[in-house]
Amino acid sequence: MAGKSEKEIIGNFEVSKAGLVTRREILTMGAVAAAGALVTPALAAAGAASAPAPAGELYVAKDFSGLQGKLDGLSASQIEQHIKLYKGYIGKSNELRSKLKDVDLSTANATYSAVREMLVEQSFAVNGVIYHEFYFGNLGGKGGDPSGELKSALEERWGSIAKFNDFLKAAGKSVRGWVVIGFNTRGGFIDSFGLDSHNIGSPANFVPLLVLDVYEHAYMVDYGIDRAKYLDAFLKNIDWDVVGKRFSIARKHPMGAEATI
Ligand SMILES: [Fe+2]
Numbered sequence: 001m002a003g004k005s006e007k008e009i010i011g012n013f014e015v016s017k018a019g020l021v022t023r024r025e026i027l028t029m030g031a032v033a034a035a036g037a038l039v040t041p042a043l044a045a046a047g048a049a050s051a052p053a054p055a056g057e058l059y060v061a062k063d064f065s066g067l068q069g070k071l072d073g074l075s076a077s078q079i080e081q082h083i084k085l086y087k088g089y090i091g092k093s094n095e096l097r098s099k100l101k102d103v104d105l106s107t108a109n110a111t112y113s114a115v116r117e118m119l120v121e122q123s124f125a126v127n128g129v130i131y132h133e134f135y136f137g138n139l140g141g142k143g144g145d146p147s148g149e150l151k152s153a154l155e156e157r158w159g160s161i162a163k164f165n166d167f168l169k170a171a172g173k174s175v176r177g178w179v180v181i182g183f184n185t186r187g188g189f190i191d192s193f194g195l196d197s198h199n200i201g202s203p204a205n206f207v208p209l210l211v212l213d214v215y216e217h218a219y220m221v222d223y224g225i226d227r228a229k230y231l232d233a234f235l236k237n238i239d240w241d242v243v244g245k246r247f248s249i250a251r252k253h254p255m256g257a258e259a260t261i
Pocket of ligand 1: 082085132213215217218
């Protein structure tokens with residue numbers, strides 16, 4: 001990001017100060033994933049660029065190691081273990097994409113078949129990649145309150161930031177996988193969804209803005225089964241600048257059916 005006075009790198013996008021996408025690299029996971037991996041100050045300091053892709057592998061792990069030891073209430077060990085899990089989804093996403101090229105199509109069947117299992121589990125693996133990138137990408141801040149249009153949008157939906165925080169914590173106690181606060185491109189408003197699994201409960205045309213991982217692996221190292229303490233820690237580390245930039249990108253570059261491209 002250094003030296004880019006007029007532009008900044010957001011995920012796989014080069015974005016002008018006016019918020020316009022000026023260059024797209026060849027994307028492996030689309031605009032949603034690109035917006036998810038915004039480079040936070042903590043990550044930028046650690047050099048958050050992705051490593052070169054091994055030959056033939058389209059999914060490449062982003063470097064979130066800059067979060068280790070930098071978060072308030074989430075230990076380096078906790079984040080290290082979580083990053084290992086994320087990299088596992090990278091590997092399986094590549095494996096499934098590769099194997100689907102040569103899968104036996106003659107046995108296709110909706111009860112059980114190799115092609116069915118690979119397609120379904122690919123959605124689990126790929127969403128495992130994408131949601132984790134959104135999650136790690138919105139950590140590394142100082143929490144507190146958002147600002148600007150994002151703050152206004154959250155207040156319009158929930159009444160106040162305090163009430164939004166109450167909602168987020170309650171949602172975090174109520175689902176088994178992910179809480180996703182995002183931009184609904186169908187209606188042009190902020191909305192919320194809860195997922196019990198990476199690939200169950202994830203609506204189309206919904207761009208994640210703030211992603212909260214509530215799987216036990218996200219907090220077990222630090223808090224055992226005390227999810228409430230983890231949720232308090234999560235709130236203290238939200239990078240609202242990143243979330244605000246995602247909101248800005250989602251509104252300017254909707255990927256929904258109503259987008260005019
Ligand atoms: Fe996770």
